[in-house]
Amino acid sequence: ADLAALRDDADKLLEIHMKSTNPSGNDSQNERQQSDSNTDSIFEFEPALEKSGAAAEPLTRTAEPPKTYPLGLVLKACPEIADYAVDGIGNWRDFMITAAQVRGYLGVSPSAYEDACHVMGQEIAAVVIACILQRAQHIDSAGGYLRVLTEKARAGQFSVGPMLMAALRANGATAKMTG
Known part of the structure; x- marks a missing residue:
């Protein structure tokens, strides 16, 4: 019952965030990258993301669209x-719902996560x-760590790439590529 309640909370947060980041409700999300930096179009092989509306544009030092990873x-x-x-986890929607649930287990407040989603993108x-x-x-x-990273992202001083690559190295996933 607790997990079902958490999942409902996560779904509500994602829905609220999706509405606030994509008020136009544009259904043509599988077009090539547009000038509005709509991150959905990058995931051509993730059809479940087409309607998620996950289009929050992070603040960066350049006008480049946010980098996303497979x-x-x-x-x-x-x-x-x-x-x-x-x-x-079979697609980005599953991943984002799971992350929203994990947020609670980690002790990250809903407001800290919502702010991170707004600044960095879902x-x-x-x-x-x-x-x-x-x-x-x-x-x-x-929660404190996420807030610090969110502030860095807001100032254009955070990229998830190095964090993700460090996690790959820590798990030995790059061992076959490096040697």
Whole structure:
């Protein structure tokens, strides 16, 4: 019952965030990258994301669209998040719902996560939560850490890439590529 309530909360947060980040409700999400930096179009092979509206544009120092990573790569770097997925993680929507649930387990407040989603975008915020989960034993305050990263992202001083690559290295996932 507790897990069902958490999932409902996560679904509500995602729905609220989706409405606030994509008020136009544009259904043509599988077009090539547009000038509005709509991150959905990057995931041509993730059809479940087409209607998610996950289009929050993070603040960066350049006008480039936010960098996103293949879901498979993220799951290799952060495999522990899959343990929390009710029906597994088969697409970005599953991943984001699971990350929203994990947020609660890590002690990250709904407001801290919502702020991260607004600043970084849903996918990146979910990747950050997965990375935090991977290193939870080394992090004293997951919520405080997320807030610091959100502020850095707001100032254009945070990219999830190095965090994700560090997680890959920590899990030995790059060993076959380096040697």
